[in-house]
Amino acid sequence: MIKKHQDKHIINDRIKYPKIRLIDVLGTQLGIYSANEAKKIAIDKGLDLVMISDKSEPPVCRIIDYGKYKFNQEKKAKEAKKKQHNASLKEVKMRYKIEEHDYKVRLNQALRFLQSGDKVKVTVIFRGREIQHINLAMGLLTKMSKDLSNFADIQQNPSRDGKNIIMILAPQKKL
Known part of the structure; x- marks a missing residue:
């Protein structure tokens, strides 16, 4: 389930940090894992490992369905654009x-x-x-x-x- 893409998110094998903080699908913190262990957990569930934030130490990654996540982000961006009103x-x-x-x-x-x-x-x-x-x-x-x-x-x-x-x-x- 490794995907190639040109997005702003780092997913699966592109995560190069030795240790990461892992969050599961429901938003529960699972703890600190090695990047390889976390990738295996995500693949076993048929999902993707996505880096949410690299600002903290260790970086935060989440197990999610990346396609669905990306779709929801685009949907939110569209809604926000609809609500904007340029005064003329x-x-x-x-x-x-x-x-x-x-x-x-x-x-x-x-x-x-x-x-x-x-x-x-x-x-x-x-x-x-x-x-x-x-x-x-x-x-x-x-x-x-x-x-x-x-x-x-x-x-x-x-x-x-x-x-x-x-x-x-x-x-x-x-x-």
């Missing part, structure tokens, strides 16, 4: 003279983005001479930041960006 920047656009219903739709959209862990860029768009109503847009952005104050922190205060005014909200850190 989502955008919500509106005009300064937005109707109440449309405002609530944008508010819910921003809330959904924040709850999924994304940052939200709120943009108020101006056309032509509408830019003279900048105070109305600032009021609208202030209203939105107040409405979302339980879910978001202001990362960037409302500021002018060409013919737009933008504000960036970040999800609140959970305690």
